[in-house]
Amino acid sequence: GRITNGQTASAGQFPYQVGLSLKLSALSSAWCGGSLIGSQWVLTAAHCTDGVQSVTVYLGATVRTSAEITVTVSSSNIIIHSGWNSNTLKNDISLIKISAVSYSSRVQPVSLPAISSSYSNYVGATAVASGWGKISDSATGVTTNLQYAYVPVVANSVCSNVYGSSIVTSSNICISTTKPVAVTVKLSVTLQSHNMKFLVVFTLLLATAYASPVLFQRQLEVPVLADELGGRITNGQTASAGQFPYQVGLSLKLSALSSAWCGGSLIGSQWVLTAAHCTDGVQSVTVYLGATVRTSAEITVTVSSSNIIIHSGWNSNTLKNDISLIKISAVSYSSRVQPVSLPAISSSYSNYVGATAVASGWGKISDSATGVTTNLQYAYVPVVANSVCSNVYGSSIVTSSNICISTTGGISTCSGDSGGPLVDTSSGVQIGLTSFGAAAGCTKGYPAAFTRVTSYLDWIKTNTGISY
Template identity: 90%
Template sequence: MKFLVVFTLLFATAYASPVLFQRQLEVPVLADELGGRITNGQTASEGQFPYQVGLSLKFSALSSDWCGGSLIGSQWVLTAAHCTDGAQSVTVYLGATVRTSPEVQITVSSSNIIIHSGWNPNTLKNDISLIRISAVTYSSRIQPVSLPAISSSYSNYVGATAVASGWGLISDSATSVTSNLQYAYVPVVPNSVCSNVYGSSFVTSSNICISTTGGISTCSSDSGGPLVDTASGIQIGLTSFGAADGCTKGYPAAFTRVTSYLDWIKSNTGISH
């Protein structure tokens, strides 16, 4: 099934029910919905984000959508469950800065998609999935992103600066994904900032939260794309949901917290750090 998620926070007195972005979750801001795309960002240069992946998802003969993802190994892409849920096939774009000009393009069927068994589209829990592709050769434009090391404790990354990237909508008035890869530097904030807006039933310890001061945020069709700690180059999140009222309204955005799923990733891919 398809979900529409837009980052938007509305000032209200009661929690709003979350919703997925267009291939991004939308959660009501104490009364609205969410979404995901890079708004008020910058245009990436060639090879700046060699781990960035574009996903063209086919749901039926007449239905398709776009999401982001990250290359975590020569045969594995990490993305959001709400992106791949219901997909019949997915075409993976690697090494692209201009969206339609990838260095490598690979199409796989739904049998190559692994959605977390705990994925719940009603609560937005466990919004994570994997895509197995044929082995890709690394180049200056195609490189895997580093994942956090499996350990007994992790930083919560609060106060860190992270970078989000994707081809999603670049404004709330945009009607289609952008041609050129966009990115934005965003601050990680306590999860309470998101839970105060979307409610603690949607925002849990397996999420990571950013503020979107100045309307700098992810937005629709950025879903599944990477959030990378700029200090370490480690992927700490993947775009999950935001406010349905709009991506440039200043509401916080929520990501799936990668450190919560390292064992799951390792058990399915063998990848660990």
């Protein structure tokens, strides 16, 4: 989460403040806040604890990772409200049970309102929000020092006017962020080429760095999927019109409030190939064909989720089978719109180690960039043995159905290039589609992993009839 335009807390000022490091997978973890409500109980949001493997609880900390007490518990110690709904964000509340802690000047529980037949709606009250999290919209990652801000509670209608009454209910409470002050919950879903799951509303507090109330985003802390934002090519070159006529841009509608960007490739007049983590859970997709400037396409087609085929073996935890197809109405080919060839179906395939491949996409062009680029970027990258990737990400994540590239010199696919093509320069066939990289950042020299196209030629043929 974050407090923007807030102040830095002094030690012991918020002794009930808890920091939570949430382990999402072997590859990724995220950060959220919480409160100590008893010697064995921490209160937090359901969207923070949903799907985590374990949680490390930091108590009595002002500097984020220097806690008086640190406790790690498994998911069996987490109680999520049975009515929690990740689509409507209803009942976004959960409890974490820890071994009993001793109170001190820096570790104290916060009181809850007394149970009563009727409650104040707190409209007009001044509340204090606290947390680590981003301190500005452009900040990357969480802050070191605990931040806080005084905020006015406003009527729920102020929030429902922005987010809709299906999202904001009587079990939410709203704050105004005219200042702009914001609390964002820091936890992002691992995959997500999505600048994605934008969670709205926190059970206790809601805010945003706009002058209207805010969106909460789960955001990652460590190594994770290539898409923090959809993908990118760092340290690459700008493509000329028609240079990559098979390159497709995808604008993915996640909800009324949010959309994300991915890449893809045209493999036939009616078929686009992309990553499953791009299309998973989307409402509709707008496909841009023949574009070099991101939104100036020769052809634009919007299709609903019923036109998306996601591999039945797709697993968002292990990232296995990260591949999907989008069916569009037949397009006419031109100098700027052409399909890419796939490897011929065979009894054995090259592993392409040592080959030079070209990756393309509109993603971020630097680790500090916010959002995707306007002009299509590309980079020549060497294919390396899968062991180079599995040494970094682990053999449970990297399998024979991945293909790996080296990112020496900081040339890499990154956020924004998710789902986009990796093409062998000597044969001109597509050998990979962007899947994941290191959450540490795209320019840090970690290898990047792709879905290996030769592992899915039969699946593509079965679903589209396309084969070579």
